[in-house]
Amino acid sequence: MNEIAPELSVDSVTGIDVSLPVAGPGARSFAFLVDWHIRLVLALAWYTVAAFIYNRGLSIAAPLTNDAAWFGAVVTPALAIYFLYHYAVELAMRGSTPGKRTAGIRVVARDGSAPGPGALLVRNVFRLIDTLPVLYCVGLVAVIATREHLRVGDMAAGTLLVYERDAAHLPAAGEAPRLDAQASELVAELLERWPSLAPDARRQLGQQLLARYGGGAAAADEPALHGALAALLHGTSGGPT
Amino acid sequence: MKPSSRQQALAASLMRRAGLWRQADARARRLARGRSDDAAEAAALADDYRLLAHDLARVRTLMPDSRTREFLEAAYARTHATLHHGAWRAGSALLTLLRVQLPRAVRDLAPYIAWSTLIFVLAVLAGYALVQRYPELIALFASPDLIATVERGQLWTDGLLNIVPSSVLSVQILANNIVVSLFAYCAGFLFGLGTLYILGLNGMMLGAVFAFVGQHGLREQLFSFIVAHGCVELSVMCLSGAAGAAVGEALVRPGAGGRIASFREAALHSGPLLLACALLLVGAGLIEGFVSPDPSVPLWSRVTIGVGYWLLMAGLLSGRLFGAGRAAA
Numbered sequence: 334m335n336e337i338a339p340e341l342s343v344d345s346v347t348g349i350d351v352s353l354p355v356a357g358p359g360a361r362s363f364a365f366l367v368d369w370h371i372r373l374v375l376a377l378a379w380y381t382v383a384a385f386i387y388n389r390g391l392s393i394a395a396p397l398t399n400d401a402a403w404f405g406a407v408v409t410p411a412l413a414i415y416f417l418y419h420y421a422v423e424l425a426m427r428g429s430t431p432g433k434r435t436a437g438i439r440v441v442a443r444d445g446s447a448p449g450p451g452a453l454l455v456r457n458v459f460r461l462i463d464t465l466p467v468l469y470c471v472g473l474v475a476v477i478a479t480r481e482h483l484r485v486g487d488m489a490a491g492t493l494l495v496y497e498r499d500a501a502h503l504p505a506a507g508e509a510p511r512l513d514a515q516a517s518e519l520v521a522e523l524l525e526r527w528p529s530l531a532p533d534a535r536r537q538l539g540q541q542l543l544a545r546y547g548g549g550a551a552a553a554d555e556p557a558l559h560g561a562l563a564a565l566l567h568g569t570s571g572g573p574t
Numbered sequence: 575m576k577p578s579s580r581q582q583a584l585a586a587s588l589m590r591r592a593g594l595w596r597q598a599d600a601r602a603r604r605l606a607r608g609r610s611d612d613a614a615e616a617a618a619l620a621d622d623y624r625l626l627a628h629d630l631a632r633v634r635t636l637m638p639d640s641r642t643r644e645f646l647e648a649a650y651a652r653t654h655a656t657l658h659h660g661a662w663r664a665g666s667a668l669l670t671l672l673r674v675q676l677p678r679a680v681r682d683l684a685p686y687i688a689w690s691t692l693i694f695v696l697a698v699l700a701g702y703a704l705v706q707r708y709p710e711l712i713a714l715f716a717s718p719d720l721i722a723t724v725e726r727g728q729l730w731t732d733g734l735l736n737i738v739p740s741s742v743l744s745v746q747i748l749a750n751n752i753v754v755s756l757f758a759y760c761a762g763f764l765f766g767l768g769t770l771y772i773l774g775l776n777g778m779m780l781g782a783v784f785a786f787v788g789q790h791g792l793r794e795q796l797f798s799f800i801v802a803h804g805c806v807e808l809s810v811m812c813l814s815g816a817a818g819a820a821v822g823e824a825l826v827r828p829g830a831g832g833r834i835a836s837f838r839e840a841a842l843h844s845g846p847l848l849l850a851c852a853l854l855l856v857g858a859g860l861i862e863g864f865v866s867p868d869p870s871v872p873l874w875s876r877v878t879i880g881v882g883y884w885l886l887m888a889g890l891l892s893g894r895l896f897g898a899g900r901a902a903a
Binding site: 347349452497 | 580582583584586587606623624627628630631644645647648650651654655658659662664667668670671675737738739740741742745749756757759760763821834837838839841842844845846848849
């Protein structure tokens, strides 16, 4: 893909900007659908279990009269779960929700921090506009049309959805090479000049470097020596990805 | 393009620091969640920040498409946020919002609050005058059931508790009021016209109904019904209208930063006020469900509750309820 994905760039005193890749409509929609299913299931589960307890049996039928216990213990909490889910969960999970976590995204303020309760409230209140006229049409059009993929709620609250980079893919500590920068450079240069060197010279230099930097026993033949030097330079993983 | 031997060597030596990066990332996560108050840890985070910045700058050049870069970008961003914004605690963030941000928002929005209150009062007077002069126009503002009940010499609230329990009534009312209040705010998005419409319509409805019940000798009864919850409920309508008007004006007359930046600033600034409005409407809904329709509650109690709750609202909006005055001293 040639198009550069938009990024949120935050200035830093170190001179190295913090860079956060902005999530697009796909990731946002996926997160919303997961969250929608979660809140629907939770609300229905509450309603069903509370109705069973209220009716003292396997019935979810509502009473014929306006009963306070039914309304207070069955209907209201279920509606509260459904309608307050996003605000309460984002507040508790610092701008994330189970759906966003599944999609690998989270909400951040424009300075890269977790948004405060006021910003999260504004973001969620503006769903009233984003859902107009039906099925999040306004929000979806805004997300597609804006460079940073913002719905109206995000524009109002100064928030963005960014990809949560995962720490899982860093090579394991044991795979890191043991050489410092100078030694690495020496070994790398030797490998680069390997074809142009005389066989005796490369064998001698290679064995010297292996002996000095602890690359193991001297290799018997040239290919093995080359392989040992490459392993010494890059570690057992075969080099940086 | 094949990387030079120097680049390869530098990249390889950088990878030796992977353990330090992991430690830095773990420390930033711990501190961000408020799971450590150790000063040494916090000081170490500053060192981590410099280390990550240094290594990230090199990795961006040497290994631009690597997973190592992905990790370092994430760890650096996390460390930056933790170092500059501290640990996230929902409770203390909410307390700061109510103690510091809310009074500031109310002060800044004071002109809008004054204007929206004036518009609301004018709408009440207009609705009152309209129905007083042309009684048949009540059909524009009230349902046929309500009109028929008042024409029988009763208020629609009489005997309400015989039909609907207080708790049910409270939840229905507070949910409805919160939605109306939030919508009055969001409607500011339509260049303020939506907010103006909601403020005007609600004001005219109130004035028209008062005029109509007055024509049937029920004005004191209606006053008695609304005084306990109405003081705060009507004030909240003006407050959310003020927040919506600020959003609308930011769109109509944006500042130097542009329309979206002005809209963001106005909306974000009024967020704490919105939360206060929602909280106040929960209380108003409970009063409207439990106190207002109960005929056994005398008028002086209703007035006391209404004025008392309004003073509580003033305390909340000034931040004093959550110790803003004490914190400043």
